[in-house]
Amino acid sequence: MTHDATLSSLTGLDLRPLEQRLRGTLLRPGMATYDSARQLMNRAVTRRPAAIAQVADSQDVVEVVRFARDRGLPLGVRSGGHSPAGYGMVDDALVVDLSGMKRVTIDPDARLARVEAGVTSGELAAFAQPHGLAISTGDTSSVGFGGLATGGGIGFMVRKYGLTIDNLIAAQVVTASGKLVTASEQEHPDLFWAIRGGGGNFGIITEFIVRLAEVRQILGGDLVLPASREVIRGYLDYVADAPEGLTTIAHLMHAPPAPYIPEARVGEVVLSILVTWVGDESEGQRAVAPLRALAEPVADTIAWMPYPAIFNFTAHQAVPICHAIRSVLTHEVSDEVVDAALEAVERANSPFSLVQFRGLGGAMARVGREATAFAHRDARYMVTLLALWMDENEDATPHRAWIEAVWPAIRATGTGVYVNFLEEEGHERIRQAYPLPTLARLAEVKRTYDPHNMFRFNQNIAPAMSA
Numbered sequence: 001m002t003h004d005a006t007l008s009s010l011t012g013l014d015l016r017p018l019e020q021r022l023r024g025t026l027l028r029p030g031m032a033t034y035d036s037a038r039q040l041m042n043r044a045v046t047r048r049p050a051a052i053a054q055v056a057d058s059q060d061v062v063e064v065v066r067f068a069r070d071r072g073l074p075l076g077v078r079s080g081g082h083s084p085a086g087y088g089m090v091d092d093a094l095v096v097d098l099s100g101m102k103r104v105t106i107d108p109d110a111r112l113a114r115v116e117a118g119v120t121s122g123e124l125a126a127f128a129q130p131h132g133l134a135i136s137t138g139d140t141s142s143v144g145f146g147g148l149a150t151g152g153g154i155g156f157m158v159r160k161y162g163l164t165i166d167n168l169i170a171a172q173v174v175t176a177s178g179k180l181v182t183a184s185e186q187e188h189p190d191l192f193w194a195i196r197g198g199g200g201n202f203g204i205i206t207e208f209i210v211r212l213a214e215v216r217q218i219l220g221g222d223l224v225l226p227a228s229r230e231v232i233r234g235y236l237d238y239v240a241d242a243p244e245g246l247t248t249i250a251h252l253m254h255a256p257p258a259p260y261i262p263e264a265r266v267g268e269v270v271l272s273i274l275v276t277w278v279g280d281e282s283e284g285q286r287a288v289a290p291l292r293a294l295a296e297p298v299a300d301t302i303a304w305m306p307y308p309a310i311f312n313f314t315a316h317q318a319v320p321i322c323h324a325i326r327s328v329l330t331h332e333v334s335d336e337v338v339d340a341a342l343e344a345v346e347r348a349n350s351p352f353s354l355v356q357f358r359g360l361g362g363a364m365a366r367v368g369r370e371a372t373a374f375a376h377r378d379a380r381y382m383v384t385l386l387a388l389w390m391d392e393n394e395d396a397t398p399h400r401a402w403i404e405a406v407w408p409a410i411r412a413t414g415t416g417v418y419v420n421f422l423e424e425e426g427h428e429r430i431r432q433a434y435p436l437p438t439l440a441r442l443a444e445v446k447r448t449y450d451p452h453n454m455f456r457f458n459q460n461i462a463p464a465m466s467a
């Protein structure tokens with residue numbers, strides 16, 4: 001059966017046979033929690049699925065996939081709901097919602113964790129901390145493991161421990177045929193390769209087995225510097241070649257009214273550098289010194305702290321608001337790009353809109369280009385434009401126009417893009433997420449595991465044509 005079904009096939013469809021087989025809950029329009037369940041992190045996206053299956057376990061996922069497959073129904077997948085494109089909800093479709101699957105089991109001796117897809121970065125960090133363990137995930141506590149760890153996972157410790165997927169040992173995957181399989185180096189290795197960067201194209205992952213690192217305390221915090229071309233240049237020149245224990249995420253933005261920003265400086269254009277150092281504290285102080293020396297800080301909150309405390313500095317990002325995004329991975333950030341970013345932030349029409357710079361390299365770059373579907377291993381930076389606004393009823397046009405004005409300058413510098421930082425930007429941009437040989441291999445794996453493109457509400461990779 002093909003999967004071209006639209007609203008007409010779901011309207012009036014008897015969902016009771018599915019409901020009876022689920023341990024979780026099937027929500028339909030009009031039910032009390034339907035509206036809260038369909039809300040996404042990006043408030044600019046509003047979708048109304050025909051039904052939301054809030055699954056309780058892997059078997060529930062199997063049931064939903066088989067139900068959808070047998071009837072040719074459109075099927076969406078949601079874990080944490082943070083897709084910039086809002087792919088976590090699909091109009092008129094049946095959506096599998098894994099956000100309630102939150103079991104984490106840690107084997108501290110083996111330093112392994114079994115993590116269900118609905119677990120968030122913050123929850124996992126808090127769970128692993130008492131064992132003195134952690135894994136590098138994203139920069140925001142509320143991001144779901146399901147979407148993060150299928151796209152890559154560029155986190156607070158990426159230079160020290162690589163991408164989240166670089167620490168993936170195995171995953172439980174429900175394929176389009178409705179089978180629950182293990183993907184690992186030993187079992188279904190082609191699928192294991194593809195789910196490490198290929199996004200949600202190959203099946204629904206219910207559980208990940210990941211390797212944790214020994215991380216108890218970090219040197220972390222927010223170093224806020226006055227923004228200028230020299231400061232940004234100095235930051236960029238240092239961070240991609242800094243000692244590997246140091247990972248940074250910098251935001252060129254208007255200084256927020258955070259408790260540690262002097263009142264008189266709120267609203268000033270600043271470079272807010274989120275610092276995570278893993279290792280010896282005094283070595284960390286030495287690694288951070290060149291950043292501190294770039295300018296007299298507006299604020300300096302860098303301190304020795306438990307790893308999960310770093311998420312306190314991004315707590316505002318875990319609140320749903322409206323956003324539009326454009327992003328590149330790149331080898332170099334020229335002075336022209338720095339100037340364009342500075343000018344864009346200075347004249348931004350929203351006080352929240354910003355340009356993000358991340359220094360990459362380190363452990364992430366040492367993994368072979370062919371080892372996983374995330375292949376842009378040699379990118380030294382990620383540069384991201386983020387238009388942010390609070391009210392979903394506000395006209396998005398000026399915010400999108402702000403992005404479009406500066407995007408050509410940033411885009412020109414790109415050598416690729418991180419699939420999880422794509423909005424709905426068309427096939428050409430998905431192609432930029434993968435070098436051509438990677439894309440061809442992904443299309444082959446797609447043909448094997450999802451030949452009818454059941455999992456297509458995502459940064460979609462079409463199945464390779466039959467020979």
Ligand SMILES: Cc1cc2nc3c(=O)[nH]c(=O)nc-3n(C[C@H](O)[C@H](O)[C@H](O)COP(=O)(O)OP(=O)(O)OC[C@H]3O[C@@H](n4cnc5c(N)ncnc54)[C@H](O)[C@@H]3O)c2cc1C
Pocket residue numbers: 041077078079080081082083084086087088089098117137138139140142143144145146147148150151152153154155199200201203204205206317318420421457458459
């Ligand atoms: C505020 C914010 C901060 C972010 N920071 C970072 C960061 O620091 N580093 C980083 O790497 N990324 C970051 N991201 C991007 C994030 O990794 C992606 O948006 C990711 O897709 C979110 O996963 P989710 O489960 O929350 O999303 P969802 O919207 O629930 O899912 C998105 C898509 O992922 C796929 N998917 C989800 N769950 C599964 C599953 N269980 N099995 C198979 N496919 C699945 C599906 O195609 C789904 O439509 C950030 C996003 C936001 C909004």
